[in-house]
Amino acid sequence: MRDAGYYTPVSAFIGRRLLLMVPLLLGISVVIFAVIQAAPGGPEGALLETGRFIDPQVIENYRQRLGVDQPIHVQYFRWLSAALTGDLGVSFSTTRPVAEMIGERLPATLELMATSFVLAAMLAVGIGILSAVKQHTPIDYLATGASFVGVAMPVFWFALLLQLLFSVRLGWLPVAGTETVGATSMWDHLQHLILPAAVLSFRNIAGWSRYLRASLVGALRSDYVRTARAKGLPERAVVGVHALRNALIPLVSIMALNLADLFSGAVITETIFAWPGIGRLFVQAMFARDYPLLMGILLMGSVMVVFFNLVADVVYGVLDPRIRYE
């Protein structure tokens, strides 16, 4: 609805978007449920995976207890009616409540993702500005080259290389986990955090600094920057105040969208560094065809994506007052 001269206040915009989330999430839950069920094989695969002989009656008993012998729509409505009361069900493999399992993994994922996020943001902005201002100099080429390497390098490979260097060769940092069992110091915990956070941030530094460089180079060529320079402003103010503020808009919106990742974790990094986060839980759930746990994790991820989309839209308007909410 485009109506010149009339703008919805931000609160109404947010309220409407929140309301729209309800049918959206319901739709998402149907799709996720269907997709999970459509994958061939069922939770009984976990029984057979060890290669032991299994009494066929046991497989039947297992399917019955989990309710996966029922038609899919029955299973879905059973899940939905429980979920509406806040009960995400119990995990097939551990028999524990899904919400509890997600809840205990969330802090580790948030900690790791937030650390790498902040690290990446700080370095990306610095590198991005530097290579835009020093465009076509050796510094710029170095940053560009490093970025391409960062984007192209497989995460698992980079992670193992860091382990080899810092853990095996130098012995400075531990390979896996979040703490040395028995040690209680903060430093011990931070040592465990360094490698996975570094691996995770590396890719974002590379990507984000390229975004910033591109938009800043564009901004530096624009008329208002030329005007600012013409009226005699120092270069620091031209770049820092006039150009950067505009150049940050695309980067910030991308970062806001990436915020959803904070909750979904990092599958490969968490697995390699044995970090007890959501990403690893998801992998386990997937291989075990642990339907309730998969639903819980995917649904939480969806809520976060939808929510941070909204955040991105709002932030956009704050950074650029010309953007109006409708």
Added chain:
Amino acid sequence: MVSSRIRRAAAGTVIGLLALGCGQPEPGAAADSAARARKILRVAYNREIDVLNAFTSQMLIDIHLSMVEGLITTDENNTYVPVLAKQIPTEENGLVVRNEDGTIDMTWELQENVRWHDGEKFTSADVCFTWAFVTSDGSETYNRDHYLGIIDCQMPDEHTVVMRWDDAYGFYAGLFEAILPKHVLGNMTTREIINYVPYNRGTETIGTGPFRFAEWKSGEYIRVVRNDDYWRGPQYPRIDEIVWSFVPDSNARLNAMRTGRYDYGQIEPTQVSEVADLTDYDTHLVTSNRFMHLDLGVNTERGRRLFADANVRRAIFHAIDRQAIAEGLMQGTVQVAHTPINPANPYHNPEVPIHAYDPQLSAELLDQAGWRLASDGVRSKGDVRFSFTLLNRAGDRERIAIAQVIQAQLKAIGIEATFETMESAAWTQRWRSGEWEAIVAGWFLSADPGVTNLYACAGANNMTGLCDPLLDAVMERSDRRIDFAARKPLLDTVQVLLAEGARTLPIYYAVTPEVVSKRVVNFRGSGTNFGSFWNLYEWDLRQ
């Protein structure tokens, strides 16, 4: 935040709270243990386990067996040894008696002075309760069918159990690897027990074993501490604490072992050369009861046309150089297999006919069977090309590599094998359905050598569709013998018939390379489904 989570997880148990006073000895520990440093065994473990109930866990139960004990376990020679039983009943020791009506009474004499971790006495009632649970409707114990031959469980006194079997079963000595505490779980239904989180998760996981549950930090580790009241005497166990850290990625686990921060870890066979320079560790190539094999199926139309003829199967087997797979692919860490039963097992028959690598013979056999080389290099018979699909499980590098070798070697004799790769759970479903032509897979046998389930015409795990009534008869007979002397010749024949009938091509006995610190004393690795931690009570760590 992290430490508050630890506290919450541990709050349910006194043990957990006490253990949090890290670095301090457990209250009540022997005085001398207070004087010396705590001995902590650190294990880099392959995966996080599901539940601590040994009868409902879908994984190998080696962590469980540090806390929970059964009547028996298996030692490094693939032989059953008594744990909570004083001895394994046999006809020779008079504890197995045949009744006139064909039933058999089997008497288990239990260790006395055994107490559960909460101080309750372990008695015959616990054993019969475990039997009732495993055989109940809705039970999810993988080998429940093995227990169904027990028709009654009697308790003449607190330390004696008499099990009445409806017939003789060869596998009787391999049951009851764990016993459940009746005083904890006795008032629940089967489903309630299966879903009972405090027992599944540790806070109420009560056993009789050398270690007590202390803490399970989700996604990170399980920690157990010394049971000061262990029935084998105050000298056991010799270690104060074990931490099983979950390090799921095999490369990361290799790196973890190389940092020297762990005392035990399993690695991949292909990684063995990379730990050769670790001077503080020994690498034990523990032959596992898992045997890799190539199966050919006749359930599909194409499978029937190609593989129904035993001579054709034989031709294929002779075309595959298993020695090259063992030496090249697996870097000499594994031993070529000719029969499903492991050489470490006393029932292994070393005299079975061998499908030696002989492409010449393969070609002759195929020619005789009417499969002639066509101009495109692939054999055909009538309008049928000798081409089939090998079903691969995605991500299983070991099996896919084997499949690639097989593919290349079959091509050399004019047989075309194509690949179809499926994700793990999907692969399992397809495999169980029998709708495939060929697969490379691995069975994990218990120490009991019975393979009826795998190769009988109606065997629940015979997915090939191949059937041999003579073999069935011999296997059936061997299953009904409970003494080694009578069972051994029958199982020898079974192994010969399997080879002669070209029922399956055993490729090699898988090994689990176990990297163990030289500090560890009394490591006696076992390749059965109970794992290498079977004798943890006597493990020690040199200071």
